[in-house]
Each structure stands twice: as C-alpha cells, then as structure tokens.
Amino acid sequence: MKKLDKLVLALLASASLMAIQAQAQAPVRIGFVGELSGPQGALGQDQYDGFMMVVERNGGKLGGVPVQIIKEDTQLKPDVASQVVQRLIERDKVSIITGVTFSNIMMAIHRPVTEKEVFLIGSNAGPSPIAGAACSPYQFLVSWQVDQLAEVFGVHANQKGYKRVYLMAPNYQAGKDFLSGFKRTFKGEIIDEVYTALNQPDFSAELSQLAVTKPDGVFVFYPGGLGINFVRQYQQAGLLGKVPLMSGGAVDGTTLPALKETAIGVLGAFPWGPDLDNPANKRFVDEFERKHNRIPAAFAAQGYDAAQLLDSALAKVKGNVADKKAFMAALKAADFDSVRGPFKFGNNNFPVQDFHIQEVAKDARGRVSLKTVATPFKAQADNYHAQCAMK
Structure with a gap:
C-alpha cells in the first residue's frame, strides 16, 4: 500500500473516531x-x-x-x-x-x-x-393522580365523624378532579360544591355563604397564590379554628413562608412530607x-x-x-x-404509594412547617388505572 493511501486511511479512521466520540x-x-x-x-x-x-x-x-x-x-x-x-x-x-x-x-x-x-x-x-x-x-x-389527595381527605373526614362538609375549588380540570375524589370516599352530606374562577383572588362572598351553612368541615383545593389568599381570608372571616379546614395545595412549602402562623392547624395531604x-x-x-x-x-x-x-x-x-x-x-x-x-x-405509570395527612405546625426549630399526623392510605393505586390498557 502506498504511503498516501495509508495516510488517507489514517485520516479517515481518525475522523471516524472523532465523530464517534463527539x-x-x-x-x-x-x-x-x-x-x-x-x-x-x-x-x-x-x-x-x-x-x-x-x-x-x-x-x-x-x-x-x-x-x-x-x-x-x-x-x-x-x-x-x-x-x-x-x-x-x-x-x-x-x-x-x-x-x-x-x-x-x-x-x-x-x-x-x-x-x-x-x-x-x-x-x-x-x-x-x-x-x-x-x-x-x-x-x-x-x-x-389528582383525585387521590382528595380521596384521602374523604376517609379522614369519615374518621373524624364529620357529617356535613362544604367543598370549594377553581373551575378547571384539577379542581373538578379534587372535589370528585373527596365525594368518592366521603360518606356524609355535601352541603354545597362551589367552583370559582381559576385566577379569582377574593373569596369573601363565597366565605360568607359558607359560614351561613355551618358545616362540620371544609375541603378546598387552592394551590399557590390562590391558597395563600384563601387561607388568609378564611382566618379573617373568623372560620379558622372553628371549622376544620382540609386543603389540597393551599398549605405547603411554597405557601407557608407567606402564611406563617396564620395557617397553624390547617390540614394538607401528600405522599411526601419534610419530616x-x-x-x-x-x-x-x-x-x-x-x-x-x-x-x-x-x-x-x-x-x-x-x-x-x-x-x-x-x-x-x-x-x-x-x-x-x-x-x-x-x-x-x-x-x-x-x-x-x-x-x-402501577400499570398506568402512576406511582403506587402511601398518602399522609399533614397539619401545619411548628417544627423542632420553631419554623412553620408540615407535621405528618396520619397515613390513611398505604401503597395506594389510583382509581383510574383499570381503565388504562397498559399492563
């Protein structure tokens, strides 16, 4: 083989190696x-x-x-x-x-x-x-799966002996799923089911209506900024500490820095908690x-x-x-x-997992955080997995 041919082959091999490495x-x-x-x-x-x-x-x-x-x-x-x-x-x-x-x-x-x-x-x-x-x-x-955080609260409300519960959520898919989940497991009476606009900041009219019904408990889904507004207004309406507030998304690590002691006693639910x-x-x-x-x-x-x-x-x-x-x-x-x-x-590629009830409380360092108080669901699969064709 000629030297030129060898050089060409060497260059080609080097170029191929560089391409593979790249x-x-x-x-x-x-x-x-x-x-x-x-x-x-x-x-x-x-x-x-x-x-x-x-x-x-x-x-x-x-x-x-x-x-x-x-x-x-x-x-x-x-x-x-x-x-x-x-x-x-x-x-x-x-x-x-x-x-x-x-x-x-x-x-x-x-x-x-x-x-x-x-x-x-x-x-x-x-x-x-x-x-x-x-x-x-x-x-x-x-x-x-969205419903599960509500289903666990339905079970919790039953265990607490609540007979009449008031429901509120934003008017979109997750809000509807949350309230459906609660109704699936709660055995008592749903006094009312109120849907508010997704970005509605003021709940004073709805809270006035809620107070008149005198429920045993309230279940809501208001994440992020909506949750901050709702919990503050719930407290200002004189309901916090009188009517138990069960919430999906309203109290977590993103809202508690703003809510601080205002949210003490409010309940949340998640498969995870900081403790x-x-x-x-x-x-x-x-x-x-x-x-x-x-x-x-x-x-x-x-x-x-x-x-x-x-x-x-x-x-x-x-x-x-x-x-x-x-x-x-x-x-x-x-x-x-x-x-x-x-x-x-699970078969639908959603987790099969525990779900905990958490109460807003102060941790060992005096910070407002979430304390796990119950685990009503163990290794729980969602209620829709049987409709999924995957095995």
Missing part, C-alpha cells in the same frame, strides 16, 4: 416545562429547583451522561404550552420533557408529546384522563435547605424524584434514549431511592 459526548436534551411566572410561578420554580439539585450535584449529568436542560414557561396558558412543546420537540430535538405543574397544561400537551414518542416525565400534574383511558407508555408520573424519616429524604431536605434557605415543598421533592428516576434510567441505557423500548423498561423499573420511601409504578 456523538458519545452529545448531551441528552431535556425540556423542563413549568408554570414559572405569575401568582403560581413559585410552584413551577420549586419543581425546577428540586430537579436541578440532582443535575448540579452530578456535574451536569444524569446517569453518567451529559444533559442539557431547556427551561420553558407556559405562563399557565394551554395555547402557550402547546407552542412551547412543539418548539422543544421540533427545534430543540428534546428526547424527554419533564415538569408540568397544572392539570390543564398537562391535558394540552400530553397527546402532542407522547404521540411524537417523546418521554413525558411529569412531576406534578396528574389529571384523571391520562391515568385512565388516555394513558400512554411514554408517560411516567412521579407525583400522584418523613428515611435517608434519601433527610439528604434531600438538608441539601435543599442549605442551597435555597427554605423548607422544600412537595413540588421540589417531586422534581427531585423525577431527576433521580431519569438518573437511574439513563444509566441503565448508557444515555441511549433512541432505544425507546430499553429506556421505557429502565424508567418502569424505577430503580432509585425516592424521598417518599418505597416507590413503584
């Missing part, structure tokens, strides 16, 4: 979609902060491979969310989309994402349709508090678990998300230490 080092692109602005922006930001803790701890990697996180704000507008995911998929070529705070946003993007065979790792919103007949093998929810006694949770809470100087909310815990799930799955496939069946199986295995304790997916 391909191996190309980051896995992940779109983070959340509600990051406006009154509900703290919820999406908390999800993002929890997710990024794992990425940053790992030096910009998940599963030992580099990742590029592209953050997008939906502004809590379904049409904006649809444009955002289209851009992430078509322009940015993401293989994975995570985050998603509100159920109306999840409903807007779920089909466009999963039909493109892009993996959707939801870390908050869990509307009933995608837990049931509209489920997809490309969805993996590390949070909960859960397991090594993974202690590490998470300690690192989050040192980094952000605040107690994490469930949104952060779920974002953190989403990153841990991806860390475990990407490691199993060595970053090769193009092998969709292998990556799907790696996600389904859920081989990570969740901050909530034992974790596994």
Whole structure:
C-alpha cells in the first residue's frame, strides 16, 4: 500500500473516531416545562429547583451522561404550552420533557408529546384522563393522580365523624378532579360544591355563604397564590379554628413562608412530607435547605424524584434514549431511592404509594412547617388505572 493511501486511511479512521466520540459526548436534551411566572410561578420554580439539585450535584449529568436542560414557561396558558412543546420537540430535538405543574397544561400537551414518542416525565400534574383511558407508555408520573389527595381527605373526614362538609375549588380540570375524589370516599352530606374562577383572588362572598351553612368541615383545593389568599381570608372571616379546614395545595412549602402562623392547624395531604424519616429524604431536605434557605415543598421533592428516576434510567441505557423500548423498561423499573420511601409504578405509570395527612405546625426549630399526623392510605393505586390498557 502506498504511503498516501495509508495516510488517507489514517485520516479517515481518525475522523471516524472523532465523530464517534463527539456523538458519545452529545448531551441528552431535556425540556423542563413549568408554570414559572405569575401568582403560581413559585410552584413551577420549586419543581425546577428540586430537579436541578440532582443535575448540579452530578456535574451536569444524569446517569453518567451529559444533559442539557431547556427551561420553558407556559405562563399557565394551554395555547402557550402547546407552542412551547412543539418548539422543544421540533427545534430543540428534546428526547424527554419533564415538569408540568397544572392539570390543564398537562391535558394540552400530553397527546402532542407522547404521540411524537417523546418521554413525558411529569412531576406534578396528574389529571384523571391520562391515568385512565388516555394513558400512554411514554408517560411516567412521579407525583400522584389528582383525585387521590382528595380521596384521602374523604376517609379522614369519615374518621373524624364529620357529617356535613362544604367543598370549594377553581373551575378547571384539577379542581373538578379534587372535589370528585373527596365525594368518592366521603360518606356524609355535601352541603354545597362551589367552583370559582381559576385566577379569582377574593373569596369573601363565597366565605360568607359558607359560614351561613355551618358545616362540620371544609375541603378546598387552592394551590399557590390562590391558597395563600384563601387561607388568609378564611382566618379573617373568623372560620379558622372553628371549622376544620382540609386543603389540597393551599398549605405547603411554597405557601407557608407567606402564611406563617396564620395557617397553624390547617390540614394538607401528600405522599411526601419534610419530616418523613428515611435517608434519601433527610439528604434531600438538608441539601435543599442549605442551597435555597427554605423548607422544600412537595413540588421540589417531586422534581427531585423525577431527576433521580431519569438518573437511574439513563444509566441503565448508557444515555441511549433512541432505544425507546430499553429506556421505557429502565424508567418502569424505577430503580432509585425516592424521598417518599418505597416507590413503584402501577400499570398506568402512576406511582403506587402511601398518602399522609399533614397539619401545619411548628417544627423542632420553631419554623412553620408540615407535621405528618396520619397515613390513611398505604401503597395506594389510583382509581383510574383499570381503565388504562397498559399492563
């Protein structure tokens, strides 16, 4: 062989090696979609902060491979969310989309994402349709199905002997799911079921109407800024401490810094709490508090678990998300230490998990936080999983 031919072959081999190395080092692109602005922006930001803790701890990697996180704000507008995911998929070529705070946003993007065979790792919103007949093998929810946080309160109200309960929620998918969930397990009388506008800040008229009915308890779903307004106005109306307030989303790590002692005694429910006694949770809470100087909310815990799930799955496939069946199986295995304790997916790729009742109280350091007071549900699957065709 001539020297020139040998040189050409050497150059070709070198170029091929460089191309392989470049391909191996190309980051896995992940779109983070959340509600990051406006009154509900703290919820999406908390999800993002929890997710990024794992990425940053790992030096910009998940599963030992580099990742590029592209953050997008939906502004809590379904049409904006649809444009955002289209851009992430078509322009940015993401293989994975995570985050998603509100159920109306999840409903807007779920089909466009999963039909493109892009993996959707939801870390908050869990509307009933995608837990049931509209489920997809490309969805993996590390949070909960919306109804479950209400169903656990229905059981709690029964245990407390409440006979008459008043219900309130915003008029959108999650609000309807929450109240449906409560009614599914509560055995007493529903005095009234009131739906308010999604961004309504003033509840004085509704609270006046509520007070007249003299219920044994009140169950509401008001997340983020809505929850802050509602709890303050509930206290100002003289109801707090007189009529037990059971809430979905109104009291958590995103709202308690604003509510402080005003919320003492209000009840919340989640599969996770800052006081859960397991090594993974202690590490998470300690690192989050040192980094952000605040107690994490469930949104952060779920974002953190989403990153841990991806860390475990990407490691199993060595970053090769193009092998969709292998990556799907790696996600389904859920081989990570969740901050909530034992974790596994049901047939619809929603978690099967415990649900706790939590009371707003002061912790050992005198801070207003959440204290776990009961666990009515153990290893609970949602009520829609049988409608999902996946096994």
